[in-house]
Every structure is written in structure tokens, then in C-alpha cells.
Amino acid sequence: MAASTLTEVARLAGVSPATASRVLNGSARKPGKDIADRVRQAADSLGYIPNAQAQGLAKSSSGLIGLIVHDIADPYFAAIARGVQDAAREQRKMVLLATTGGAPAEEKEAVAAFAARRADSIVIAGSRSSRTEDRDDNAELAAELDRYCRNGGRVAVVGHPVVGASALEGYHVIAVPNEELARALATELAAGWNGDFVVIGGPEGLFTSDDRIRGFQEGLAKAGRAPAEILRNSFNRAGGYEAGLTLAARIKGGQADTGEATGPRLCIFAVNDVMAIGAAAALRAEGLRIPRDATIAGFDDIETLRDFRPALSTVRLPLEEIGRLATRATAPGADGGDDHDAGLPQQITGEVTLRRSTEVAA
Amino acid sequence: MAASTLTEVARLAGVSPATASRVLNGSARKPGKDIADRVRQAADSLGYIPNAQAQGLAKSSSGLIGLIVHDIADPYFAAIARGVQDAAREQRKMVLLATTGGAPAEEKEAVAAFAARRADSIVIAGSRSSRTEDRDDNAELAAELDRYCRNGGRVAVVGHPVVGASALEGYHVIAVPNEELARALATELAAGWNGDFVVIGGPEGLFTSDDRIRGFQEGLAKAGRAPAEILRNSFNRAGGYEAGLTLAARIKGGQADTGEATGPRLCIFAVNDVMAIGAAAALRAEGLRIPRDATIAGFDDIETLRDFRPALSTVRLPLEEIGRLATRATAPGADGGDDHDAGLPQQITGEVTLRRSTEVAA
DNA sequence: CTGTTAGCGCCTTCAA
DNA sequence: TTGAAGGCGCTAACAG
Numbered sequence: 001m002a003a004s005t006l007t008e009v010a011r012l013a014g015v016s017p018a019t020a021s022r023v024l025n026g027s028a029r030k031p032g033k034d035i036a037d038r039v040r041q042a043a044d045s046l047g048y049i050p051n052a053q054a055q056g057l058a059k060s061s062s063g064l065i066g067l068i069v070h071d072i073a074d075p076y077f078a079a080i081a082r083g084v085q086d087a088a089r090e091q092r093k094m095v096l097l098a099t100t101g102g103a104p105a106e107e108k109e110a111v112a113a114f115a116a117r118r119a120d121s122i123v124i125a126g127s128r129s130s131r132t133e134d135r136d137d138n139a140e141l142a143a144e145l146d147r148y149c150r151n152g153g154r155v156a157v158v159g160h161p162v163v164g165a166s167a168l169e170g171y172h173v174i175a176v177p178n179e180e181l182a183r184a185l186a187t188e189l190a191a192g193w194n195g196d197f198v199v200i201g202g203p204e205g206l207f208t209s210d211d212r213i214r215g216f217q218e219g220l221a222k223a224g225r226a227p228a229e230i231l232r233n234s235f236n237r238a239g240g241y242e243a244g245l246t247l248a249a250r251i252k253g254g255q256a257d258t259g260e261a262t263g264p265r266l267c268i269f270a271v272n273d274v275m276a277i278g279a280a281a282a283l284r285a286e287g288l289r290i291p292r293d294a295t296i297a298g299f300d301d302i303e304t305l306r307d308f309r310p311a312l313s314t315v316r317l318p319l320e321e322i323g324r325l326a327t328r329a330t331a332p333g334a335d336g337g338d339d340h341d342a343g344l345p346q347q348i349t350g351e352v353t354l355r356r357s358t359e360v361a362a
Numbered sequence: 363m364a365a366s367t368l369t370e371v372a373r374l375a376g377v378s379p380a381t382a383s384r385v386l387n388g389s390a391r392k393p394g395k396d397i398a399d400r401v402r403q404a405a406d407s408l409g410y411i412p413n414a415q416a417q418g419l420a421k422s423s424s425g426l427i428g429l430i431v432h433d434i435a436d437p438y439f440a441a442i443a444r445g446v447q448d449a450a451r452e453q454r455k456m457v458l459l460a461t462t463g464g465a466p467a468e469e470k471e472a473v474a475a476f477a478a479r480r481a482d483s484i485v486i487a488g489s490r491s492s493r494t495e496d497r498d499d500n501a502e503l504a505a506e507l508d509r510y511c512r513n514g515g516r517v518a519v520v521g522h523p524v525v526g527a528s529a530l531e532g533y534h535v536i537a538v539p540n541e542e543l544a545r546a547l548a549t550e551l552a553a554g555w556n557g558d559f560v561v562i563g564g565p566e567g568l569f570t571s572d573d574r575i576r577g578f579q580e581g582l583a584k585a586g587r588a589p590a591e592i593l594r595n596s597f598n599r600a601g602g603y604e605a606g607l608t609l610a611a612r613i614k615g616g617q618a619d620t621g622e623a624t625g626p627r628l629c630i631f632a633v634n635d636v637m638a639i640g641a642a643a644a645l646r647a648e649g650l651r652i653p654r655d656a657t658i659a660g661f662d663d664i665e666t667l668r669d670f671r672p673a674l675s676t677v678r679l680p681l682e683e684i685g686r687l688a689t690r691a692t693a694p695g696a697d698g699g700d701d702h703d704a705g706l707p708q709q710i711t712g713e714v715t716l717r718r719s720t721e722v723a724a
Numbered sequence: 725c726t727g728t729t730a731g732c733g734c735c736t737t738c739a740a
Numbered sequence: 741t742t743g744a745a746g747g748c749g750c751t752a753a754c755a756g
Contacts, residue, residue, distance in 0.1 A: 054749035416733035
């Protein structure tokens with residue numbers, strides 16, 4: 001038993017399919033009140049559900065928004081996804097999800113799949129990479145996006161533009177001031193601590209990570225401090241944990257020299273909260289305490305991590321809002337109206353949030 | 363400039379659309395090797411991307427899996443979503459996401475929307491409710507699901523069956539042994555603590571919450587303990603926090619009587635980890651310490667919360683696996699093959715995991 | 725205001 | 741093996 005069709009509804013109501021269509025959807029034309037009711041009755045007596053595929057085919061648009069993330073279970077992306085979902089609802093669209101693990105090749109596949117489904121717009125979250133090993137894939141991704149845009153698709157990228165993508169119409173970038181915020185974080189941290197800094201970063205070439213590292217170093221320099229040493233690892237908890245182990249060994253070595261702990265030996269900046277938590281877990285596992293033996297700060301201000309103790313110093317990013325903005329940027333007519341900044345990158349702001357994990361006893 | 367069509371490719375390759383179709387898709391028929399290459403060349407010289415909507419219309423199936431969750435930013439659902447996404451990839455399908463906040467009315471809308479898009483299957487996560495205020499909406503949801511199944515759709519529900527949905531073909535339930543596991547938790551907790559128990563639950567009528575509460579009480583009873591008092595609140599961190607405040611006041615009152623703390627005054631069971639964390643935060647905010655002043659356990663073993671201190675006792679649930687199983691259950695031919703349990707509910711297992719938050723000093 | 729006529733892009737019988 | 745024809749369900753131009 002197949003789902004009933006518009007034609008069946010029309011027949012039951014004794015009208016033409018066209019009329020039925022006009023009644024059941026938001027057509028500009030308003031059919032006669034009397035006939036409209038008949039159609040509506042017929043429709044739900046048959047349990048009629050319009051075939052979105054057919055509708056999409058007919059008007060070549062799908063009511064779909066494609067969302068590309070590295071990992072939907074990562075709270076960073078989950079938060080963004082919530083925002084996207086939220087904005088999608090405003091636009092009465094549904095969201096199609098693709099997770100790529102951050103690989104440009106997979107992202108390209110996802111874009112192609114979205115294009116095949118005629119998604120009205122695509123939101124890409126997750127750091128871009130400039131690693132040489134990704135060069136070709138990035139180029140293909142860029143080409144795929146270009147084509148999608150040229151065919152009328154709209155895309156928004158969170159953070160950096162896709163490497164090599166031309167600034168086509170319909171291509172929006174939601175800029176996140178990673179560098180600037182990391183600089184501000186360094187400034188505040190340097191004001192309260194005069195020892196060494198270490199950065200736990202992601203793999204070289206990940207823009208988000210690199211920007212945050214660069215900004216942090218700038219802030220340090222501006223405060224007259226020596227640049228921080230950089231430990232690179234994978235951009236997740238495991239990476240943070242590993243780096244944490246390394247640092248723990250170092251800290252414990254230092255303590256051995258001086259006999260006993262006399263306060264933090266190090267201020268650690270992990271380029272995202274999840275890595276920071278990983279690092280903190282490693283330190284703890286090695287018997288070190290925060291902020292007593294080392295202070296630590298992260299980046300993102302992941303909601304689920306706010307109950308972590310000691311409370312993690314970080315930079316608050318309006319993740320959900322970012323998702324919303326990105327999605328809205330791709331809405332038809334989003335850059336119309338009074339907005340004179342049409343086509344300019346959206347600007348996001350964040351906020352340095354110092355908490356217990358970087359408190360140095362006076 | 364619209365995307366190029368199969369017809370254009372065919373023309374460029376000098377063949378008929380039918381042939382082109384056979385080449386470009388996995389048709390049973392094998393066209394001539396030579397002609398096949400011509401078509402493929404034409405295709406990617408034009409940057410041809412098949413129109414999934416048209417394909418879907420023609421063969422009435424869409425390669426889409428609909429996923430319904432309360433909130434994608436909730437780590438519980440995010441974890442399940444990862445599993446779904448994973449299994450979807452195995453099936454070479456994409457996932458359509460709908461978030462409903464848990465309202466049956468919204469869930470019904472989501473099912474209808476998925477049906478409209480001709481989703482091949484639907485996975486519903488998130489607790490069912492039997493609250494009287496939801497009765498009508500639940501009925502509509504059930505009706506919508508029935509219709510969807512009758513039209514050939516496949517659905518999997520995590521936890522309880524949808525109230526009132528008939529056990530149609532294509533309707534699967536992934537049963538989660540909440541009651542049994544909560545009972546086991548109570549048993550273990552009762553073995554190590556001889557004081558009072560309190561349960562922080564969700565609103566009455568939420569199956570997941572009710573099952574866990576019932577199981578817990580059973581376990582207590584079996585251990586010869588008095589039933590726990592039950593505090594009900596919303597099924598999220600805020601609800602846990604509020605309950606925590608109440609309990610904190612009570613604990614502090616008790617302490618005033620005896621002069622000073624002499625060990626935990628209460629063992630708290632929150633029906634999910636997020637509520638447990640909320641409650642813990644409230645206790646801490648009121649100056650109480652865990653497990654010194656009160657012990658606490660949750661349920662789910664949310665990954666992001668594993669670094670929480672003191673480590674939270676909980677019941678581990680294989681969330682990602684649950685998502686995967688649910689999705690696989692809806693795969694065509696999933697209940698065929700050697701499996702004699704076709705159509706029977708899938709069974710999940712969990713594991714009581716006692717950690718620091720319920721350690722009572724000897 | 726309603727009904728009729730064409731497709732949207734593809735797949736799938738059929739006949740050649 | 742390949743091509744021609746019809747239809748999937750709906751909408752958008754026309755005509756009445």
C-alpha cells in the first residue's frame with residue numbers, strides 16, 4: 001500500500017490536481033473557500049503526505065540544509081549543530097548531516113552528496129587545513145563547492161574560507177577571531193603569572209589551532225614574555241592527554257630539583273577545551289594538581305565542561321549562535337534588505353573567561 | 363547555470379539517456395566497455411551529479427535515514443547520533459536530523475516530514491512519555507508511524523515502543539534494560555552504604571526515568587532497605603541542580619543537628635549523568651563535598667563527563683552502539699539471514715560502574 | 725478561479 | 741546490448 005498522491009486527493013475531492021496543489025501548499029493563488037475545505041478533507045481522510053522529492057524536482061529546490069562536521073559527538077560540533085538546527089527550523093527546512101572526521105576528501109564527498117540532493121545550502125563547520133598532504137583534496141573540495149555555488153547553492157563556512165575556493169556569490173565565511181581572542185587570553189594570563197608558558201596545539205596546518213597559537217604567542221610577546229614552547233598532537237582529548245603526560249614528567253622532574261612544589265611550574269594553554277581537559281586528566285593521573293602544580297587554560301567554553309573542577313579558564317565562543325548565523329547567512333535574501341554589509345564576512349565575538357584553573361595563589 | 367543532467371551527458375556521449383543511466387548507476391545491465399568510458403568521460407567533463415530527488419522519485423526510495431532526538435547538543439543524543447551516522451555510512455545513506463525537545467507533537471511532525479521525504483527508515487531516540495497531557499499527541503505520533511510503516515517505512519525506537527503504535531512489520535524496538543540495570547546499581551550501592559537513599563528523577567511519565575526509578579527501588583527493597591524518597595524535576599542539568607539545592611539544604615540542616623559532618627548523610631541516585639552533574643554542582647555551590655557529605659551516582663556514563671571529579675559512579679550504556687544497532691535494525695534485510703530472532707527486540711547490555719563519587723570512607 | 729498541458733530528471737519496462 | 745516510450749508526483753505556465 002503506497003502513500004496516497006495528490007492526484008488521488010484531487011479525484012476524491014472532485015477537483016483537478018492543480019487545484020488540490022494550490023490548496024495544500026502555500027500557493028499565491030487562493031482557491032474558493034468551499035472547494036478548499038473539500039480538498040483538505042479529502043487530503044486528511046486519505047492521510048495524504050506530499051512527496052517532497054516530487055515537489056523538489058518540480059521546483060528544483062529541496063528544503064534541505066546540509067551540515068558538515070568532523071564529529072557530531074564532539075560537544076563543539078554538537079553545539080554548532082544545535083544552532084544550525086534552530087535556524088533551519090526558522091526557515092522551515094530540514095538538516096542533512098554529514099560527518100567527515102575532518103578529512104577534506106570526505107568533505108568533498110559530502111558536498112557532492114548534498115549537491116545531488118539539491119540541498120538549498122551547506123554549512124561547513126570544522127577547521128580547515130593547509131597541510132600539504134591535504135592539498136589535492138582541498139582543491140577538489142574547493143572545486144566541488146565552486147560548482148555547487150555556481151549552480152545556485154549557498155554555502156557558509158565557519159572559521160576560515162576553504163582553501164582555494166573562489167569568493168563566489170553565495171559563498172559566506174563566518175569569521176571567528178581566534179587569533180585576536182588567543183592574544184587577549186595570553187595578555188590576561190601573562191598579567192597574573194610570570195613563569196613559563198607552554199602551548200598544547202593540534203597538528204600543524206590546522207587553521208583554528210594555528211591561529212590560536214599565533215595569537216597566543218603575539219600576546220605573550222606584547223607582554224614582553226618569551227614565546228611558549230609548542231607541543232603538537234591530535235586535536236582532541238587524546239592529543240591533550242598525551243601532551244599532558246609529557247608535561248607532567250617535565251614538571252615532576254623540576255620539582256625533584258627544588259625538593260618540593262612551591263607553586264605552579266607552568267602555565268599551559270591548550271588550543272581547545274577538550275584538549276585542555278585531556279591534559280588536565282593526564283596531570284592528575286600523574287599526581288599533579290591544578291592550579292597548584294600547573295595552571296591551564298582552554299578555548300571554546302564547552303557547555304558540558306563547565307562543571308569540570310577546577311573550573312577551566314577558557315575563551316567563550318557563542319557556538320550555538322555561530323551555527324545560527326552561518327545558517328542564516330545562507331538563507332535566501334539574507335544579504336538583501338537594509339544590510340549594507342552584504343557579502344562581507346560575519347563577525348563573531350568571544351570572551352576571555354578566567355576561572356579557577358589559572359588562579360595563582362597570592 | 364543549472365547543474366547538468368543525464369540527458370546532456372548522454373547527448374555529449376552520443377548515446378541514449380537510458381544507456382547513460384545504466385553506466386552511471388549500478389544497473390544490473392553491463393553496457394559495452396567502450397561506450398561506458400565515453401559516457402563516464404562525458405559525465406565528469408560536464409561535472410555531472412545525479413539528481414537524487416529525481417532518482418528517488420523514479421524508484422521511490424531516497425537513501426535517507428531520519429533521526430529524531432530531543433536535543434542534538436545533549437551528549438547522550440550526540441553519542442547515539444554518532445552511532446546512527448556510522449551505520450548510515452555503512453548503508454551508504456545520509457542522515458536527516460530532527461530535534462524535538464521531546465514533545466510528541468513535534469515528533470509526529472518530524473515523522474511526517476521524513477515520510478514526505480520518503481526516508482527509507484526512521485530512528486527515534488529519546489524517552490517516550492505516558493503523561494496524560496501527551497496522550498493525544500502520542501496517539502497522533504503512533505498513527506503517523508503506523509502509516510509510515512504501512513507504506514513500507516522501517517522504524518527503530520530506542521528504549522520503549524511508542525505508546526499505541528502497533529507492532530507492524532518494520533517496527534523495531536531497541537530495548538534498553540533500564541530497570542534491570544538500575545536494580546543492579548541499587549544492589550551495589552546498598553552493599554556499601556547503610557544510610558538513606560534519595561532519587562532525583564525526571565518528570566513522572568517519562569519511561570526512561572520511571573523505569574530507572576522503579577528498578578532502583580526494587581534493588582533497594584531486595585537489599586532490605588527502605589524505599590528512597592523521590593525528587594522530580596526536569597530531565598536535564600537544570601533539573602538536577604534544583605534538586606541538588608533542595609538536598610543541600612536538607613543535608614546542612616542535618617549537620618547542624620549533629621554539630622559536624624561525620625561522613626555522607628545521603629546517597630543520591632540521579633536518573634541520568636547530566637542531572638547527577640547538576641546536582642553535584644548544586645551541592646558544591648552550597649559548600650558540600652562529594653563523597654564526604656553525600657555520595658552520588660548517575661546513569662548513562664556520558665563520555666564527556668568521564669573527566670568530572672570526583673569520578674561519577676554510573677551505569678555504562680553503549681550509546682554509540684545503540685545508535686548503530688537501531689540503524690542496522692532498519693536496514694533492508696536486517697532481519698533476514700541466519701538470524702532466528704527476526705523481529706524480536708534487540709537487547710542491549712550496560713554495566714554498573716562504581717567510581718569515586720560513591721566511595722564511602724571505611 | 726479552475727482545469728489542462730507540459731515538463732522537472734531519472735529509471736524501467738518494452739521492443740529492436 | 742542499446743534505444744524509445746511511459747511514468748514517478750508535483751508545480752507552473754497557459755487556457756477557459
